[in-house]
Amino acid sequence: MPQSTPFQPRLSGLNQTGVWKLWAGYTVAPAYQHSISTEYYAIRNSAALLDTSPLFKLRFAGPSAETLLRHAMVRDVGAIADGRAQYTCWCDRRGYVLQDGVVLRLSSEDFLLTAAEPTLKYFRDLASDLGIARETVQDVSLDYGILALQGPLAHRILARLTDAADGLRYFGVTRCAIASHGVILSRTGYTGDLGYELWVPREGALPVLDALLEAGRGDNLTMMGTTALKMARVEAGLLLMDVDFRSSRHAWVDEQRETPAELGWAWMLRAMERSDRDFVGRGAIEQELATGSSRWTTTGLAVDVHDYERVHDEAGILAPRHEVYEETTMSVYRRSETPWDYAGYATSFHYSSLLRRPLALAKIPMDLAVEGTEVDLELTVIRRPQNVLARVHGGSFFNPERKIAVAEGVQNP
Amino acid sequence: MSTEPQSASLRYDAVVIGAGHNGLVHAGYLARAGMRTLLLEQRHLVGGAAITEELLPGFRFTTFSYAISLLRPEIVDDLDLVEHGLMVLPLANTFQPGLNGEYLALGPDADANYHEIARFSAEDAEAARDLDHLIARLCVALKPWMDRIPPNVRSNDPADLEALAELRAFMEGLDPEVRALGERFASSSAAEILDETFEHDLVKSLYASSGIIGSMVSPRDRESGLVWLFHKMGEYDGSPGSWGFHKGGNGGFTQVLARACEAFGGEIRTEARVRRVLHEGGTVRGVELEDGQRIEAPVVVSALDPRQTFTRLVDPADMPADLIEHLEGYKYQGSASKVNFALSDLPTFPGLEDKPDLFRGFTNLGPSIDYLHQAFTEAKEGRFSRRPFIDCCIQSTVDPGMSPPGKHVMSCFVMYTPYQLAEGTWDDQRDALGDTVQETLEEFFPGFSELVLHREVVTPLDIERAVGLSEGNIFAGELFDSQLFLNRPAPGWNQYRTPLSGYYQCGSGTHPGGCVSGGPGMLAARQVLRDAQAGA
Numbered sequence: 007m008p009q010s011t012p013f014q015p016r017l018s019g020l021n022q023t024g025v026w027k028l029w030a031g032y033t034v035a036p037a038y039q040h041s042i043s044t045e046y047y048a049i050r051n052s053a054a055l056l057d058t059s060p061l062f063k064l065r066f067a068g069p070s071a072e073t074l075l076r077h078a079m080v081r082d083v084g085a086i087a088d089g090r091a092q093y094t095c096w097c098d099r100r101g102y103v104l105q106d107g108v109v110l111r112l113s114s115e116d117f118l119l120t121a122a123e124p125t126l127k128y129f130r131d132l133a134s135d136l137g138i139a140r141e142t143v144q145d146v147s148l149d150y151g152i153l154a155l156q157g158p159l160a161h162r163i164l165a166r167l168t169d170a171a172d173g174l175r176y177f178g179v180t181r182c183a184i185a186s187h188g189v190i191l192s193r194t195g196y197t198g199d200l201g202y203e204l205w206v207p208r209e210g211a212l213p214v215l216d217a218l219l220e221a222g223r224g225d226n227l228t229m230m231g232t233t234a235l236k237m238a239r240v241e242a243g244l245l246l247m248d249v250d251f252r253s254s255r256h257a258w259v260d261e262q263r264e265t266p267a268e269l270g271w272a273w274m275l276r277a278m279e280r281s282d283r284d285f286v287g288r289g290a291i292e293q294e295l296a297t298g299s300s301r302w303t304t305t306g307l308a309v310d311v312h313d314y315e316r317v318h319d320e321a322g323i324l325a326p327r328h329e330v331y332e333e334t335t336m337s338v339y340r341r342s343e344t345p346w347d348y349a350g351y352a353t354s355f356h357y358s359s360l361l362r363r364p365l366a367l368a369k370i371p372m373d374l375a376v377e378g379t380e381v382d383l384e385l386t387v388i389r390r391p392q393n394v395l396a397r398v399h400g401g402s403f404f405n406p407e408r409k410i411a412v413a414e415g416v417q418n419p
Numbered sequence: 420m421s422t423e424p425q426s427a428s429l430r431y432d433a434v435v436i437g438a439g440h441n442g443l444v445h446a447g448y449l450a451r452a453g454m455r456t457l458l459l460e461q462r463h464l465v466g467g468a469a470i471t472e473e474l475l476p477g478f479r480f481t482t483f484s485y486a487i488s489l490l491r492p493e494i495v496d497d498l499d500l501v502e503h504g505l506m507v508l509p510l511a512n513t514f515q516p517g518l519n520g521e522y523l524a525l526g527p528d529a530d531a532n533y534h535e536i537a538r539f540s541a542e543d544a545e546a547a548r549d550l551d552h553l554i555a556r557l558c559v560a561l562k563p564w565m566d567r568i569p570p571n572v573r574s575n576d577p578a579d580l581e582a583l584a585e586l587r588a589f590m591e592g593l594d595p596e597v598r599a600l601g602e603r604f605a606s607s608s609a610a611e612i613l614d615e616t617f618e619h620d621l622v623k624s625l626y627a628s629s630g631i632i633g634s635m636v637s638p639r640d641r642e643s644g645l646v647w648l649f650h651k652m653g654e655y656d657g658s659p660g661s662w663g664f665h666k667g668g669n670g671g672f673t674q675v676l677a678r679a680c681e682a683f684g685g686e687i688r689t690e691a692r693v694r695r696v697l698h699e700g701g702t703v704r705g706v707e708l709e710d711g712q713r714i715e716a717p718v719v720v721s722a723l724d725p726r727q728t729f730t731r732l733v734d735p736a737d738m739p740a741d742l743i744e745h746l747e748g749y750k751y752q753g754s755a756s757k758v759n760f761a762l763s764d765l766p767t768f769p770g771l772e773d774k775p776d777l778f779r780g781f782t783n784l785g786p787s788i789d790y791l792h793q794a795f796t797e798a799k800e801g802r803f804s805r806r807p808f809i810d811c812c813i814q815s816t817v818d819p820g821m822s823p824p825g826k827h828v829m830s831c832f833v834m835y836t837p838y839q840l841a842e843g844t845w846d847d848q849r850d851a852l853g854d855t856v857q858e859t860l861e862e863f864f865p866g867f868s869e870l871v872l873h874r875e876v877v878t879p880l881d882i883e884r885a886v887g888l889s890e891g892n893i894f895a896g897e898l899f900d901s902q903l904f905l906n907r908p909a910p911g912w913n914q915y916r917t918p919l920s921g922y923y924q925c926g927s928g929t930h931p932g933g934c935v936s937g938g939p940g941m942l943a944a945r946q947v948l949r950d951a952q953a954g955a
């Protein structure tokens with residue numbers, strides 16, 4: 007039997023499609039309405055709510071929690087203040103990425119982490135290696151449900167239930183009460199928009215969900231399925247495990263493993279220079295950076311709209327633009343004298359209705375990874391391979407000011 | 420197929436002795452290569468340890484072997500098996516009941532399995548993923564060596580020296596993690612590996628059973644490591660380590676092999692027991708049947724076990740003394756029995772009455788390493804385990820052709836039942852074993868006995884008598900490192916040849932070993948055909 011998230015009893019009535027899929031053994035809705043665009047635009051123009059409870063949830067607590075996390079994680083949780091969150095990744099000893107996730111620093115002795123795959127034993131073994139009590143790490147997956155409230159009206163809706171979000175800065179964390187239940191609130195998300203995530207204790211799941219839905223009723227608060235979420239995350243340039251990369255842990259060969267730099271996370275490594283913190287994989291990563299041995303990097307590709315139109319026009323069909331989101335491998339070629347000069351591949355493809363252009367996330371050799379560099383992306387047009395012009399585009403494609411805005415009111419569109 | 424002697428000619432290019440699945444595969448390959456091939460089987464049906472018999476009208480029993488995993492995929496293609504009816508159905512689930520109503524019900528979805536194991540221990544659930552993955556990586560790395568004629572350590576032939584160098588390079592080139600696991604399997608007991616990996620007993624027992632199947636070892640004995648690895652070397656549709664069930668049982672599978680063999684022009688004769696292999700001046704001449712008939716052939720291949728091949732079909736005095744001496748130390752010590760049931764309905768497990776797919780796979784009764792070890796200890800003293808390990812498989816849940824509608828057949832593989840009993844004989848203990856198995860099933864599935872319409876008990880002695888597998892060892896010799904790969908069945912004689920020119924071996928007593936894999940039959944054919952080419 008699939009597992010049910012704590013919100014499932016309410017959500018099953020809200021899914022109009024009748025379609026469910028499995029995420030980490032839990033049933034989740036790919037979409038709640040037949041129009042994925044409607045859900046998508048709720049993220050970008052009002053607010054949308056996602057049940058992200060299938061993520062594994064770990065608590066690191068006690069006097070050694072920070073030491074353990076500082077040793078485990080590529081980024082330094084010691085560098086953030088209490089009440090802050092950090093997006094980070096963790097590597098194996100060879101510097102290959104195991105997973106990525108967000109650490110919430112509730113206090114200097116209390117941290118929460120989400121992960122896509124089970125990793126309790128991994129961290130506990132690491133604790134043992136350091137002579138830290140294994141119990142420092144607890145799997146609290148069943149103790150909480152997580153809701154992501156994302157979109158420009160997210161703050162306004164939340165403000166009807168609590169004032170905790172008012173001063174909360176981007177990647178800030180706080181505790182608050184909603185519908186009389188203690189909730190851990192962070193200003194984080196996976197959509198690249200203004201948004202919050204709420205860790206709701208299991209027993210408060212339905213009251214909190216109901217309260218949110220009620221508070222958002224007048225603001226077009228819409229349940230979002232995983233497909234709309236994934237469209238938004240491509241626009242935000244955020245990678246998805248098992249789509250854009252896989253964990254080194256269950257890879258077969260090194261070709262399937264990637265370092266942070268190869269995943270385009272060189273920015274996570276910048277602070278390394280300023281400290282000699284010993285973290286798992288550091289030696290290998292330093293070596294990689296020193297010798298420039300990265301095999302590729304991961305970046306966005308903005309597809310040229312005219313070329314995209316042209317290849318479809320020439321074939322006599324309309325260019326697909328409606329709800330196009332794919333997780334297939336598409337080859338990337340160098341634009342050179344040699345035809346079909348293979349350079350890498352894209353792992354996610356999305357026609358952004360908002361930005362009015364097709365976007366991809368791709369792996370390309372380092373020398374091509376220069377902003378604006380032109381490459382060919384291989385599409386399939388009436389079942390034939392067809393190259394279209396695309397340009398390297400680092401970072402996110404969509405980055406509204408409201409995402410990080412501090413000032414009151416800026417959160418509103 | 421015929422039972423009549425073919426009077427036209429008593430000369431063949433090749434005679435194969437024993438139509439077990441390896442003899443069938445082997446004869447199929449020789450016939451496919453254009454050799455006039457005759458396959459001789461003592462019984463009225465082909466298949467050896469892979470047969471299906473209708474003991475009660477409408478109920479089809481897999482008398483001996485009952486599941487498939489190690490079948491070498493290239494045989495399927497080479498012998499056109501799909502065309503002849505190959506169909507392997509998935510056995511996707513594993514049900515591991517514990518004592519006190521605990522259980523693990525696993526299926527094909529890795530995430531669901533994680534949550535199921537996490538009910539006992541989240542760390543174990545995570546460790547299981549790591550271990551499964553690492554074992555799969557090891558098996559994939561080893562696969563090329565399963566599927567080639569192993570090098571001969573006693574040979575100075577440049578090809579052998581080269582192959583041995585290749586083997587060393589292969590070991591050194593292995594990913595360190597994968598290599599470490601390989602060394603662990605070779606040097607540790609299943610229990611040692613499991614104690615290091617898991618904390619919960621039921622989870623350990625789920626894995627431990629692979630380490631004892633068909634082998635006279637406790638999960639605490641060092642040999643159980645390799646036995647475990649061996650049972651993971653197969654696949655189901657590319658899913659490493661998974662098992663399937665052939666439509667119509669393993670007898671259905673050997674019927675497919677027989678059709679394929681005949682389609683290539685191979686001749687199969689049943690009820691034709693070979694009394695001895697004829698040879699002259701170190702060269703084989705043919706065979707003599709039990710009824711005195713002689714059949715000439717320049718190539719004679721034994722698909723029987725090493726004891727039969729080297730000491731029964733030929734006079735051991737005609738064999739090199741050191742080989743015979745070595746084979747005297749080769750261990751059979753059969754330890755497994757089968758108890759097959761016809762059931763009026765599916766058994767029920769308290770609390771899981773409404774889980775209809777529970778039995779679509781394997782049910783493992785052996786809830787802890789202690790349980791398995793205790794069962795072994797009794798067998799060590801020369802009596803069958805009073806609470807045996809039982810691997811149950813209700814094949815009619817996936818193949819309705821196995822039983823009348825609504826009714827079921829249940830195959831129970833039982834450990835440990837020593838071939839050598841300290842007291843009495845199997846002929847007078849057969850029913851007692853059946854009762855013990857039934858009582859054990861009753862303990863896990865209350866009301867089981869009321870479902871029993873018919874029961875068949877197959878002891879190690881019955882296996883030896885019916886199939887010819889010495890001492891009833893299901894693999895034609897234990898799967899110990901001293902009896903595998905470079906050593907199967909003996910160092911120097913692991914390349915399917917024998918001391919007699921033209922006399923070959925292709926049974927489970929040769930590399931890669933027992934199980935319904937066809938590997939021995941296929942690789943031996945490669946050797947025979949290569950030698951024929953070199954000689955021509």
Ligand SMILES: Cc1cc2nc3c(=O)[nH]c(=O)nc-3n(C[C@H](O)[C@H](O)[C@H](O)COP(=O)(O)OP(=O)(O)OC[C@H]3O[C@@H](n4cnc5c(N)ncnc54)[C@H](O)[C@@H]3O)c2cc1C
Nearest residue numbers: 437439440441461467468484485486693887893927934935
């Ligand atoms: C009870 C039991 C359960 C098993 N379960 C499984 C399982 O589920 N899955 C799996 O993969 N493996 C299983 N095995 C192992 C597997 O079945 C055997 O390793 C394999 O079938 C042996 O095949 P073979 O062709 O090498 O030899 P055999 O099947 O032993 O064939 C030898 C043949 O030679 C014939 N013969 C013997 N002497 C003579 C003679 N003098 N003249 C002519 N013919 C002769 C015999 O009648 C027999 O047909 C099991 C085995 C047993 C006994």
